[in-house]
Amino acid sequence: MLTNYIKIAWKVLLRHPFYTFITLFGITLTLTVLMVVTSFLDHLFGAHYPEEKRSRSLYIATLIQTDSANTTMSSGPASFEFLKKYAKTLKTAERVSVMNNFGFSNAYVNGKRIKLNTKYTDVEFWSVTDFEFLEGKPYDETNIRNADHVAVITDALRDQYFGFDGESVVGKTIDIENINYRVIGVVKGSPPTRVYTYSDVYFPYTAPKSNYEEKGMRGRFVAIVLAKNPADLPAIQAEFDSHIARIPRSEYSDNNRFNVLIVKADTYFDHFLSMFTRSDKDRIALYAIVGLVLLMIMGLPAVNLVNVNVSRILERASEIGVRKAFGAPAKALLWQFIIENIFITFIGGAFALILTFAVIQFINASGWIAYADLTINLPVFLISILVCLVFGLLSGVLPAFRMSRLKIAEALKV
Amino acid sequence: MIKLQNVEKVYRTSSIETLALNNINIDVKKGEFVSIMGPSGCGKSTLLNIIGLLDAPSKGQIEIDGSPVERYTDKHLAELRNRKLGFIFQSFHLINDLSVIDNVEIPLLYRNTSAKQRRELAQEALEKVGLSNRMKHFPKQLSGGQKQRVAIARAIVGKPEIILADEPTGNLDSAMGNEILGILQKLNTDGATIVMVTHDEAMAKKTDRLIRLFDGTQVS
Numbered sequence: 209m210l211t212n213y214i215k216i217a218w219k220v221l222l223r224h225p226f227y228t229f230i231t232l233f234g235i236t237l238t239l240t241v242l243m244v245v246t247s248f249l250d251h252l253f254g255a256h257y258p259e260e261k262r263s264r265s266l267y268i269a270t271l272i273q274t275d276s277a278n279t280t281m282s283s284g285p286a287s288f289e290f291l292k293k294y295a296k297t298l299k300t301a302e303r304v305s306v307m308n309n310f311g312f313s314n315a316y317v318n319g320k321r322i323k324l325n326t327k328y329t330d331v332e333f334w335s336v337t338d339f340e341f342l343e344g345k346p347y348d349e350t351n352i353r354n355a356d357h358v359a360v361i362t363d364a365l366r367d368q369y370f371g372f373d374g375e376s377v378v379g380k381t382i383d384i385e386n387i388n389y390r391v392i393g394v395v396k397g398s399p400p401t402r403v404y405t406y407s408d409v410y411f412p413y414t415a416p417k418s419n420y421e422e423k424g425m426r427g428r429f430v431a432i433v434l435a436k437n438p439a440d441l442p443a444i445q446a447e448f449d450s451h452i453a454r455i456p457r458s459e460y461s462d463n464n465r466f467n468v469l470i471v472k473a474d475t476y477f478d479h480f481l482s483m484f485t486r487s488d489k490d491r492i493a494l495y496a497i498v499g500l501v502l503l504m505i506m507g508l509p510a511v512n513l514v515n516v517n518v519s520r521i522l523e524r525a526s527e528i529g530v531r532k533a534f535g536a537p538a539k540a541l542l543w544q545f546i547i548e549n550i551f552i553t554f555i556g557g558a559f560a561l562i563l564t565f566a567v568i569q570f571i572n573a574s575g576w577i578a579y580a581d582l583t584i585n586l587p588v589f590l591i592s593i594l595v596c597l598v599f600g601l602l603s604g605v606l607p608a609f610r611m612s613r614l615k616i617a618e619a620l621k622v
Numbered sequence: 623m624i625k626l627q628n629v630e631k632v633y634r635t636s637s638i639e640t641l642a643l644n645n646i647n648i649d650v651k652k653g654e655f656v657s658i659m660g661p662s663g664c665g666k667s668t669l670l671n672i673i674g675l676l677d678a679p680s681k682g683q684i685e686i687d688g689s690p691v692e693r694y695t696d697k698h699l700a701e702l703r704n705r706k707l708g709f710i711f712q713s714f715h716l717i718n719d720l721s722v723i724d725n726v727e728i729p730l731l732y733r734n735t736s737a738k739q740r741r742e743l744a745q746e747a748l749e750k751v752g753l754s755n756r757m758k759h760f761p762k763q764l765s766g767g768q769k770q771r772v773a774i775a776r777a778i779v780g781k782p783e784i785i786l787a788d789e790p791t792g793n794l795d796s797a798m799g800n801e802i803l804g805i806l807q808k809l810n811t812d813g814a815t816i817v818m819v820t821h822d823e824a825m826a827k828k829t830d831r832l833i834r835l836f837d838g839t840q841v842s
């Protein structure tokens with residue numbers, strides 16, 4: 209049955225090379241766009257180096273003080289103290305790491321300035337993330353206690369600062385804004401799109417200029433909470449919420465300006481969304497907009513395909529008449545045409561996959577994002593297949609319905 | 623086996639109404655070979671389509687094996703066509719994109735038959751019409767007579783009790799036409815009930831019974 213349908217679909221494709229070209233061109237382009245977008249979203253939100261444990265991580269990155277009428281609001285990262293008190297103490301978590309949001313600094317090589325991203329972290333940072341050490345090791349509790357001037361740098365900074373000659377740089381010193389740090393480790397760098405872990409150089413949080421002793425709730429720090437397994441996330445969120453609920457109003461009211469404190473431990477994706485949407489209503493609106501845009505991207509070529517299909521019904525009339533005369537129920541015909549469309553879509557999907565692969569290679573190689581690691585991985589591939597299916601259905605159902613309703617006697621006259 | 627009572631068919635278009643069939647009463651018995659004749663446009667095809675459940679009458683009743691079909695659902699009608707009826711058309715209506723054997727298998731696609739069994743039955747049917755050496759050909763590579771024999775194989779592959787043929791020899795020369803008639807007669811002696819529309823007096827004479835239509839009305 210299926211081979212029979214596919215044989216027909218194939219012949220129909222070959223019969224009209226021009227239509228086939230136009231159709232496949234539309235499908236391929238649409239799917240390529242969707243697949244590159246999917247791959248990019250996966251790059252942003254999926255679990256990738258060095259945050260490979262994102263599926264069991266929660267991010268505490270913003271602290272919002274507001275009043276119940278939402279007239280004034282103040283928001284930003286928390287202080288080290290705050291996170292130490294309310295996040296580090298989570299009993300349901302496996303590990304909690306605190307790091308500063310981001311920072312900039314300069315280093316000089318032969319009088320030339322290198323702009324640097326800096327990050328101050330605790331020791332847990334190195335277990336919550338999955339940095340690959342090319343040489344050396346991370347700093348430990350002793351370094352933290354002694355406030356040692358040590359640093360972990362990326363391979364890119366190593367090459368820039370020391371020049372790449374294959375020689376070990378562990379133990380050498382790097383001068384950053386007139387402070388000498390001893391390099392104790394070199395890690396493979398990560399793309400800047402991993403905003404909470406990306407940096408060029410990492411220091412213990414007790415190193416100079418980290419501001420970890422700043423008083424107050426607000427500061428420059430964020431926390432990543434690692435669960436033993438994803439199923440524990442709700443329990444951790446509940447525990448964290450209860451910690452926050454116990455904070456007395458006097459601590460955040462700021463002379464009675466605020467009476468509401470919102471701090472959430474969110475998954476990376478939720479956290480990202482919450483930057484744009486404050487309420488569930490906003491979120492639904494956002495989903496609606498995204499859905500609409502996706503539907504537009506997929507809908508326009510689909511409508512075009514519907515058009516081509518419908519206008520070619522006549523050509524297939526005799527076949528439909530014959531099949532019905534010999535006992536094909538409307539449902540079987542409906543399926544036949546849907547399967548045909550899905551088949552065509554999948555051919556387009558195969559082209560799109562090749563094209564997407566090329567585009568992704570190009571993006572990765574272009575240096576547009578440093579350390580870009582866009583991939584067509586299994587989830588992206590599965591989503592792409594799903595997208596193909598939806599597209600095939602979208603463009604196939606209506607023509608199929610029209611065709612299966614054709615009256616036999618009429619169909620056989622043509 | 624097939625009984626039509628007071629069947630009427632009216633075609634309505636926006637401007638005109640055509641009474642294509644008027645008060646038709648026919649009773650085709652099991653094993654009969656019936657032919658339908660009449661001038662062009664008198665309603666022969668319309669009648670055959672109604673007998674074959676390809677079209678519904680505007681009025682009147684059709685019974686198949688004693689049960690009226692008007693209450694049947696589309697799905698049930700499809701099943702009935704699949705099990706009981708086999709069609710042969712004047713213009714063959716083979717699917718050009720499928721090979722001969724795939725064309726013959728079509729009726730079996732809509733029943734529970736394994737691919738292997740379908741192949742076997744289709745081969746058997748093609749042997750009956752003498753075309754077993756053309757299985758992998760495509761309709762475009764066949765002569766008119768060969769196409770019609772493929773169409774006959776397709777009509778009989780599901781072993782239906784009733785074969786309906788609308789001018790099966792209309793597009794063929796007389797020698798080829800006689801050969802096709804021979805095949806139909808053989809099927810009839812093997813037990814099939816056949817209703818055939820024809821223009822050819824000589825052919826009609828060779829059948830058991832002749833129904834004549836004139837302007838939508840049954841004249842004999």
Ligand SMILES: Nc1ncnc2c1ncn2[C@@H]1O[C@H](COP(=O)(O)OP(=O)(O)OP(=O)(O)O)[C@@H](O)[C@H]1O
Pocket residue numbers: 633634635640641642660661662663664665666667668669
């Ligand atoms: N779909 C239709 N709409 C309107 N009128 C139709 C339709 N089909 C057939 N007719 C009319 O019904 C009448 C009978 O048509 P039918 O095709 O049954 O004739 P026929 O006897 O088979 O003719 P022929 O020998 O030329 O095949 C004709 O007058 C025809 O114009």
Ligand SMILES: [Mg+2]
Pocket residue numbers: 666667668788
């Ligand atoms: Mg006719």
